[in-house]
Every structure is written in C-alpha cells, then in structure tokens.
Amino acid sequence: MADQHRGGMGGGAGGYGDLHRGGETQQRQGAMMTALKAATAATAGGSMLVLSGLILAGTVIALTVATPVLVIFSPVLVPAAIALALMAAGFVTSGGLGVAALSVFSWMYKYLTGKHPPGADQLDHAKARLASKARDIKDAAQHRIEQAQGS
Numbered sequence: 423m424a425d426q427h428r429g430g431m432g433g434g435a436g437g438y439g440d441l442h443r444g445g446e447t448q449q450r451q452g453a454m455m456t457a458l459k460a461a462t463a464a465t466a467g468g469s470m471l472v473l474s475g476l477i478l479a480g481t482v483i484a485l486t487v488a489t490p491v492l493v494i495f496s497p498v499l500v501p502a503a504i505a506l507a508l509m510a511a512g513f514v515t516s517g518g519l520g521v522a523a524l525s526v527f528s529w530m531y532k533y534l535t536g537k538h539p540p541g542a543d544q545l546d547h548a549k550a551r552l553a554s555k556a557r558d559i560k561d562a563a564q565h566r567i568e569q570a571q572g573s
Contacts, residue, residue, distance in 0.1 A: 492499065532539040 529539050
C-alpha cells in the first residue's frame with residue numbers, strides 16, 4: 423500500500439510515464455538554474471564594469487584638479503615623499519631585524535636549555551663534522567712537524 427503512494431509498481435498513477443516527466447522537470451530546473459546563474463553573473467559583472475568606469479573617471483578628474491597643486495608644491499612634496507619613504511623603509515627594516523634577533527635568541531635559549539628546536543640536529547651534525555676536520559688537520563700538522571724534525 424505504501425508503494426502505491428510513492429509511485430512504485432502499481433496501477434496508472436506513478437508508472438513509467440511519471441518517471442519520464444520527472445526527468446524532464448529536472449532538466450527544465452537545471453536549465454533554469456543555469457540561466458539564473460548566467461543572469462546573476464552578467465548583472466554582477468556589468469555592475470562591476472560600471473563601477474570601475476566611474477572610479478576611472480573620478481581618478482582622471484581628481485588628477486586633473488590635483489596636478490596644478492602638485493606642480494606648485496613639488497619642490498616641497500618630492501623631498502618630503504623621499505624622506506618619508508626612507509623613514510618607513512628604516513622602520514620596517516629595524517622591525518624585521520628586531521623580530522629576527524628575537525627569534526634567534528629564542529632558538530638559542532631553547533637549544534641551550536636542552537629543548538629540541540627545529541634545526542638542532544643539523545647544528546649538532548655540523549659541529550661534529552667541524553670537530554672531525556679540526557682533528558684531521560691537527561693530526562696532519564703534527565705528522566708533518568715530526569717528519570720535518572726527523573729529517
């Protein structure tokens with residue numbers, strides 16, 4: 423009885439024709455969604471194009487109005503802009519170097535207190551290789567000294 427209400431195998435209601443019409447409905451809904459998406463994209467794109475044109479026009483008008491003022495004040499503005507750019511670069515550089523120094527000090531503290539910061543294995547390996555090379559050079563130097571004293 424429940425199958426008849428759902429359109430299962432049964433009499434006239436819910437047969438093959440109903441399933442075929444349901445597929446056409448889904449195709450129409452899919453086509454409508456595609457058209458709706460295209461209309462929405464066209465509307466959004468068109469409005470953004472209009473806004474970008476208005477912004478371009480406003481920029482051109484602002485430059486036209488501001489150019490005489492910039493030309494009159496350029497002997498003052500250009501050196502001031504250069505000085506401001508150099509000061510900003512100096513502050514950014516000093517801040518970056520300060521952060522780098524703090525991170526190096528933090529890494530060194532972790533390494534010296536026995537914690538295992540990233541790269542500690544590489545440092546230990548490099549230290550061992552350097553000590554090995556130093557021993558090799560010391561042994562070679564002692565060997566040459568002994569050869570020179572023996573002859």
